[in-house]
Amino acid sequence: MHIDKDLVAASATPLALGILAEGENYGYAIMKRVRELSGGDLEWADGMLYPLLHRLRRLGYVTTEWRTPPGERRRRYYAITDEGRAALADRQRQWAAVARTLGQAWGGDPLPFALGEA
């Protein structure tokens, strides 16, 4: 399925924050997790993940650290901060409102996907 690029862009921040809320991680693994979660429907150019992660860092939503786990290569790890969690919760509320509205406009049922518990 092709997903419109505006929609992909809008979902990028909550998606990245959501994956980091599962635990700290590095870029390549975050990308793999996106593919896995979306079943390949959400396609980013891999490189574009990094400007996004750096923006989250500037906003104070994530912290970064270069680390070399034993037997692996040196990588930059990203970890979500409290501010990042607050931003994620906020985004979840917004997406829930959007989903609710769309669901009602399209026939009274909520859209068949769960958006957090918001």
Add this chain to the structure above:
Amino acid sequence: MATPDAARTHGRVPGPNRHTGRRDDDLEADISQWRDWVASRPGVDAEDVDELEGHLRDQVVDLARAGLVPDEAFLIAVKRMGSIDDLSHEFAREYSGRMWRQLALSDDATSESSTGWGVGWWTEVGLWAVAAAVAVQVARLVTGLSDGEPWWLLTNASLLVLPFLAGSLAQRNGLTRRQWLLTAVPFVGAAIVVNVSPFTPGGSTQILVAAHLPVLLWFALARPLMAGEMASRERRMDFVRFSGEWIIYYTLIALGGGVLVGLAVVILEPTGIDEDWLITWALPSGAAGAVVVAAWLVQAKQQVIENMAPVLTMVFTPLFAVMLAGAAVTYAITGLDAAFDRELLGVFDAMMVVVLGLVVYGTSARDPSRPAGWMDRVQLVAVGSALALDVMVLATMVGRIGALGFTPNRVAALGLNLVVLVNLAGAAWLSVRFLAGRVPFHRLEGWQTAYLPVFAMWLAIVVGVLPLLFQFT
């Protein structure tokens, strides 16, 4: 299939020998070439390249595990990474401060500056500089002929020059018609206000207006410079950087011009040619034209040299910190009364403005993602000492204001002092919280950029309201 696109994306890698397959050395060579190529893009720094290379290698390993030969794995990994131009563009948007250093004028702007003095240069810079020079001469001749006062020229000097700089910037940044009109509004408004005000010639309100108007009009350059994106924090930071670099370029040009005129006077002396000619014609025109040319140099040459304002800030922040801390301690011990006189507030205004400059340029040049370091602490010492000194002076001043009385000069000095005091107090408070790890650095940037309109408002008050309050004396 992916191949043509991927081959384009990894561009300069020489044609691989597909038939024989590739060994690990070839892969290493490919990766290192890809790395060099990414590193040459604007907006991307060494750590980003490390990170991207790590990503590429992870991808290659996974693909190889799925059964691809290294050659194919590399091409697909590069293709998945996406267009490096887009990537570099995204990085550049995120790090406009970094860009400002590495500099990426857009491609056409680069070719423009490499071809130098083409038609584009004349419509965007040359003609505007000449127009500013001519405007100054015309104004001088007209007022000279009417045997009028030099005061009119003094008050209007900035109105004769800065609109041309605004025009040059607007032309270069390709403003829409609506943005052109909005750019003109503050200049027209200022020209009307200043020229309908019935100043007492040479009175203090007129001198205050003459001193504040250029800075107020400088803020009006923000619109053409920021191409109308007035609310963007990054564009506002660029405006601050531009202003600092412009001051440095203008100073350098003024020094060179001074040497040129000085030598010319000495060399022409034996010929008996009147050197007044140089002083009345060459000097004012050169000074006016240089305003536009310096702005062009800032934008065109920023890729050639490292910015100077941040470097000077780095050098002088610790020195000022020592000086100010020493002064604060001395004043606290000896008291202020003995040294206090009417001029002191002006001196402290100058001090506060210098410290403000150090803080703002320190902030604009700093990589926001870097953790707190010694430079942040040194800066906090400088700001804290300046605040302590200023509060002591203000306390004394307020204690005596009854005896001294309000004059236009004192109100202007006091107002400027308060405006800067509030800014520095806010910056110091955020800086303490940042050093304690409570807020991210971008909050400090946000404070400085959000505060810029306050300065403009105060300047507008001095130009538009203060003279009214003091009956234009």
